[in-house]
Amino acid sequence: MTLKKKILIGYGLSFAFMGFVVALAVINLVALGKATDAILSENYRSILAAENMVDAIERQDSGTLLVLMGEVEEGTALFQKNEAIFLEWLGRAKDNITISGEADLLSAIAVDYASYQQVAASLAALQADSGGLTYRRMIFPMFMQVREACISLRNINEETMYAASVDAKKVAHNAIWSTVLVASLALVVALIFSMILAERIVHPIRRFMEASRHISAGDYDVQVPVGGSDELSRLASEFNQMATQVGRYNAMNIEKVIAEKNKSEAVLESIEDGLVIFDLELKVAGINPAAWRIFDLPPVEDPGLRCGDIIPDSRLCDLIRDTVETGWPPTMPDEQRVISFQHAEGAAHYLFSITVIRGIERDLSGVVLLLKDITRLKQVEQLKSDFVMAASHELRTPLTSLGMSVDLLLEHAFHNLAEKDRELLLAAHEEVHRMKSLVSDLLDLSKIEAGRIEMEFEDVPVATFFEHMQSVFKSQMELKQVAFVSGIHGDLPLVRADANKIAWVLSNLVSNALRYVNRGGCVALMAQQFGAHVHLAVKDDGLGIPEEYQARIFHKFVQVKGQEAGGSGLGLAICKEIVRAHGGTIWVESVPGRGSTFTFTLPVVGAGN
Numbered sequence: 001m002t003l004k005k006k007i008l009i010g011y012g013l014s015f016a017f018m019g020f021v022v023a024l025a026v027i028n029l030v031a032l033g034k035a036t037d038a039i040l041s042e043n044y045r046s047i048l049a050a051e052n053m054v055d056a057i058e059r060q061d062s063g064t065l066l067v068l069m070g071e072v073e074e075g076t077a078l079f080q081k082n083e084a085i086f087l088e089w090l091g092r093a094k095d096n097i098t099i100s101g102e103a104d105l106l107s108a109i110a111v112d113y114a115s116y117q118q119v120a121a122s123l124a125a126l127q128a129d130s131g132g133l134t135y136r137r138m139i140f141p142m143f144m145q146v147r148e149a150c151i152s153l154r155n156i157n158e159e160t161m162y163a164a165s166v167d168a169k170k171v172a173h174n175a176i177w178s179t180v181l182v183a184s185l186a187l188v189v190a191l192i193f194s195m196i197l198a199e200r201i202v203h204p205i206r207r208f209m210e211a212s213r214h215i216s217a218g219d220y221d222v223q224v225p226v227g228g229s230d231e232l233s234r235l236a237s238e239f240n241q242m243a244t245q246v247g248r249y250n251a252m253n254i255e256k257v258i259a260e261k262n263k264s265e266a267v268l269e270s271i272e273d274g275l276v277i278f279d280l281e282l283k284v285a286g287i288n289p290a291a292w293r294i295f296d297l298p299p300v301e302d303p304g305l306r307c308g309d310i311i312p313d314s315r316l317c318d319l320i321r322d323t324v325e326t327g328w329p330p331t332m333p334d335e336q337r338v339i340s341f342q343h344a345e346g347a348a349h350y351l352f353s354i355t356v357i358r359g360i361e362r363d364l365s366g367v368v369l370l371l372k373d374i375t376r377l378k379q380v381e382q383l384k385s386d387f388v389m390a391a392s393h394e395l396r397t398p399l400t401s402l403g404m405s406v407d408l409l410l411e412h413a414f415h416n417l418a419e420k421d422r423e424l425l426l427a428a429h430e431e432v433h434r435m436k437s438l439v440s441d442l443l444d445l446s447k448i449e450a451g452r453i454e455m456e457f458e459d460v461p462v463a464t465f466f467e468h469m470q471s472v473f474k475s476q477m478e479l480k481q482v483a484f485v486s487g488i489h490g491d492l493p494l495v496r497a498d499a500n501k502i503a504w505v506l507s508n509l510v511s512n513a514l515r516y517v518n519r520g521g522c523v524a525l526m527a528q529q530f531g532a533h534v535h536l537a538v539k540d541d542g543l544g545i546p547e548e549y550q551a552r553i554f555h556k557f558v559q560v561k562g563q564e565a566g567g568s569g570l571g572l573a574i575c576k577e578i579v580r581a582h583g584g585t586i587w588v589e590s591v592p593g594r595g596s597t598f599t600f601t602l603p604v605v606g607a608g609n
Contacts, residue, residue: 018186043161046102049093050154053109054147056086057116061143064120068135079120086113093153099160102153109149116142208239215243274350274371277357280324282307282317285366294350294371296343313339319354320367327364329354336585338374348375403432455501455581459494459605462527462534469506469525473514482517486525495534495602501578502602506538508571509598513540517595533584533601541595550588575600 059082066075090110097103119138207224214222222243224236274291276284284305292299295310307317316339319330340349350371357366406429414422466486477484506525513523517540526537545553545560552558554576557569579586579600590596 020182020186043098043157043164045096046093046098046157047154047161049089049096050150050157052089053086053093053150054154056082056089057113057143057147057150060086060120061140064135064139064143083117099156102156105149105153105156109146109153112142112146112149116146204233204236207236211239211243215246221247273373274369276310276369276371278307278320278324278367278369280364280366282321282324284310291371294341294348294373296341312341316352316369320369323354323356323367324364327356329356332585339371348373349377350374403429406432455498457496457498460497460499460502461494462492462536463488464499465503465506465536466525466527468503469510472507473510476514477523480514480517481519482514483522484524485522487527489526489528492527492529492534494605496605497582497602498578502582505575505578505600506536508575509538512571513538513542513596513598516540517542529604530601532604534604535599535601537597537599539595539597544592544594545588545590545596546592550590553588554586 060079063075063077063079063082066072066078069075090106090113094103094106097106116139119142204224211222211224223240271288272290274294275286275288276291277286279285284307287310289299297310307320308314311317323329337352338349339352340347342348351374353370353372355368355370356364357368359365406425409425410429414425417425466488470484470486473484510523510525517523521541524537524539526539528535549558549560553560554572556573558572559569576586579602583603584601586598586600588596588598
């Protein structure tokens with residue numbers, strides 16, 4: 001028998017019991033209805049007839065008395081009217097004989113009433129009976145006899161009606177208790193049957209649960225007993241086959257899993273970059289040998305270390321903690337993703353990156369910290385900066401002498417030279433001044449990078465910078481017919497900055513925007529506070545910067561191909577170093593053909609200064 005049939009049979013029996021209870025209740029209600037109907041339909045009509053006959057005979061007696069009082073016409077009319085009513089209700093009572101003795105009583109009433117009619121036949125003769133002797137001796141006794149008979153008819157029907165009411169109460173009482181008894185019995189039987197059926201269904205399911213726990217624990221030899229032919233039995237058979245197949249699959253693939261694990265460990269060990277995996281509580285969940293060497297710690301099997309135990313720089317641990325809390329890695333420029341460690345051989349520099357690990361449901365399960373050794377790159381960069389600085393310093397003196405010589409020639413011998421020689425002299429003069437400007441920029445950049453440039457910090461309102469830019473570039477903007485606007489969002493606080501250096505940065509950005517914006521375009525200065533920094537931006541609607549150049553535009557000597565305007569390619573690099581010296585960052589947002597927005601940040605006065 002299938003499980004479906006078992007459930008249907010169980011519910012079928014329950015429904016049968018409930019149907020039996022409903023049928024019994026209906027039968028009892030029908031019986032109760034019949035008893036009530038007997039009370040209302042049979043005896044009530046006889047009682048109503050008796051009441052109306054009593055009322056009619058009494059009105060006839062009133063008519064008789066009116067005649068005695070001299071009101072012959074009125075009394076006669078009243079008597080005759082109620083005579084017809086009495087006979088009508090007497091006939092109805094004879095048609096509704098339902099109890100024993102009622103027929104005899106109605107026959108007696110008919111006979112007595114006939115006698116009463118005969119005695120009172122001549123109402124006119126009563127008028128001469130001034131003393132009322134005839135009425136008292138003959139009519140009144142007959143009236144009382146008929147009236148009492150009618151009252152007796154009413155009483156026997158009321159008694160019968162009361163007896164029927166008592167019977168109806170008994171029927172109702174029996175119906176209630178029989179229905180309660182049968183319903184209770186049906187509920188008990190249904191409950192017992194449901195418990196038995198539930199146990200028959202749940203017992204195999206418990207076996208499945210127990211077998212599942214064994215499989216989860218790695219015991220693939222577990223088997224669920226199979227008995228019967230219902231769906232649970234077939235499910236048990238399929239479950240046993242599944243457990244067997246899983247066991248075989250596990251036996252076949254465990255070696256592959258171990259091999260892949262060993263391969264992964266070998267790959268991690270061979271990586272020269274440091275790799276650390278943190279769980280959601282910032283505990284070290286995995287670390288490769290390169291990371292042990294970076295942190296100068298001996299490898300241990302179960303480290304049980306936290307982020308602060310291996311990384312001395314709390315800033316990096318804070319970034320990892322923020323990544324765990326937000327679920328997203330931090331976004332910052334490369335120069336801020338450098339961390340240094342002191343070793344016996346000297347300082348080592350690493351470029352770190354933070355990556356999140358997500359599960360199947362895209363929920364965060366861990367964080368990976370990668371440390372790339374850039375010590376050699378730092379050293380090469382320092383050597384390059386030292387060389388550039390030294391070369392620039394050495395070139396300054398001969399370039400100055402060469403420039404003075406060319407200037408003297410232009411002043412004294414220019415008019416005596418041939419046209420071609422004049423052109424060569426002018427070209428030499430232009431190139432010498434361009435080289436002097438390049439050397440000056442290189443020296444300034446080298447000083448800033450080496451931290452040897454002096455900064456005169458002061459509290460400056462942002463509006464001062466914008467007003468200065470408006471006055472400096474007003475004529476150039478009008479000459480090129482370019483709109484120059486500025487906007488400050490809200491009441492900005494003072495910023496901590498070297499006014500001359502920041503003015504140089506803004507001048508360089510505005511000059512670049514003016515260089516690449518079309519005639520009739522627009523250049524805008526904007527400022528807005530975000531937390532402890534004020535963001536200053538220079539926006540234009542010019543040519544824009546291709547995406548491949550946007551990440552490299554702040555490097556030395558980088559210029560957009562096809563947009564060279566005679567500059568040295570050092571302006572934005574110097575801007576970046578000046579902003580970084582102020583503790584801020586600079587970046588660009590650009591869409592080719594739609595313009596660019598250069599934004600840099602300055603700290604608010606009192607914000608950690």
